[in-house]
Amino acid sequence: MIFWIELVIAGIVSGLVIGLTALSITLVFGIARFPNAAAGDIMTAGAYAALWGHKATGLLIVGGLAGAGVGAALGLAAYWLIFQKLAGRAAVSLLVASIGLGFLIRAVLGVMFGHSQQVFQMPLVRPWRVEGVRVHPQDLTLAAVALAALAVAFGILYLTPVGRRMRAVADDPALARISGISPQRVMTALWLLAGAIAAVAGGILGAKTVVSPEIGWDMLLPAFAAAILGGIGNPLGAAVAGLILGIAQEVATPFVGFTYKLALAFLVMLVVLLVRPRGLFGRIEGVR
């Protein structure tokens, strides 16, 4: 029993990283209407920024904020320099542009920081025992950072005027426009938010594992799977689906074998697309 509880706890932390990334992807998909393949590399940039912030101050929260800042700046720059210019083109052009952007970010990070791994220098501590279950203080810290990021993101989406406008554009861009919502301002807010969320996810991933120029790219597949599972364009769905996927990956591996961990993400994506294309929380969407 303890074995399974520990696996679930490990899965929750992995799931929060996946969920945050999926949230970034699903926001861009819902509002800018294309799958953003650069999300993974914005994560990586966030991880390097968080590493720098943590190194300079020794505080994980400063690292997280530095990551969020760099991610937001990167998202905004991507919008101004690339995606704004391509607005109105087919989704596939935007997708290809985002793949190119991802390559660019990865290459620049490789040149700036080299390809050898770097780590967050955090003291290694023994776990707490709660009723025999091992709970790692570091996991709790990282989960808290992830939950805080989620809270801020949902606060912006559901409690602020700009969030309401973003959801209006996601619902129906034409209707939003004739209601007097400026697409430019919504887009700016979107890219700031999506960049910052992906970057915080990257920072957590980097603190949990190691930081190298490829870490974010490798997370892209599970994140896309979660975005689809949650119902593409649905923020809450993405976060919940990320958690489900993270826990499922950890808990299922003793049965299916460890080499199939990633395949599980594929399988989930496949089943959802075949059985319930609108995802867990999505609604049926007609072609506009």
Next chain:
Amino acid sequence: MTTRSFSPDRRQLIAGGASALALALTVGPALAQGAPFRIGALNPITGAGSPYGSGMQKMIQAAVAVVNAAGGAGGRMLEVIAEDTQTNPQASVLAAKKLIEVNQVRAILGTWSSGVSLAVAPLTNDADIFLFNTSGAPALSNPPANAKGLLYRFQATNDRFGRAFAEIAVKQGFKRAATMAFNNASGIGNTAGFKRAWEAKGNQVVAEVVYEPNQTSYRAELQRVLAAKPDVIVMGSFLPDTTIILREWFQAGETNKWIIPGWAANPQLITALGADATEGLISVDSVSNETAASFAAFDAAHRTATGQAGIDNVYAAMTWDMVMTLGLAMEAAGPNANTAAINAKIREIANPPGEEVFTFAAAKAALAAGRKINYQGASSILDFDQFGDVTPDFGVFFITKGKLERRYVVKI
């Protein structure tokens, strides 16, 4: 990035050239100096192999200078064209194409990681030239990679690493060994080699896990292995995954021992995890043929070129031997030999029986006198099996207070 071969001593080169010329004049036109024999030095100057790469390249150049100073090989001078693999298969394929098509090299020396060597092998095979590598993957022994028998490996295979791990596990008195392998040819090669040798000694592997790269956590994998209560976990792993696994293991408060390949349990791992978490880890790497006269010659050249002791870079000793092996095979094959003729001589000059020789000049003199030679390398005794693989000795390092400390050497 192209550098030409050079002699450290111009006078020596002139003397060497003059004696070669004199030899040519006395023997006749058959031994006349041909066009230089071009060698591509394709090494990991940047990327994960960068701690070793520039030393490897400098030793190719130094060894070529030694061969040329002794009058060249097979009546020809050697010339080096240097390139960087970036420890990246794509970049190495581009560099190898350039070396083959533009520079028309006859051999490529010193590729480092298995991914790089496997990517370059089809090109060298197509061009009918040699590829001497320092990689571990078992796939490099057989076709299609080694379809023409032109690949020679100067490093131990992953399988041999696994056999060395088993020797060490027995010597340390371990009884309950478990294995964890990164899911690729190299990782599984290590643990499969270990398992075979370990079971042949009458032992059992209590748990084995093959894991995927790029996981956010390896806790499920670790729990599976730790549930079998192993006293040692044997790894076929690389640096990033080892870092994550050991961090999670240490935080779980376990106390078993570890045997890890040297490319994963290295100073970078100690930097990443600190002295406490790495205390007592056993790191295994191949070691050079340190007591041989050939190693002394290499060591002197290495100190001159890099300012560091030759013992610090096992791969540089391998590239030094690559030039010596190629040069001696060319010498034995005679002037203007083609690839097949040179290839036919490689095992003849490197393997027993024969007079043990340690330097190029002495070996060349012995060949000229018509004697059979057995070159003893700086990196190992350098006897190639039918797959072109060698069997070096292995150094067993214990991490003590944040330092890698070599305790003993095992032979397999």
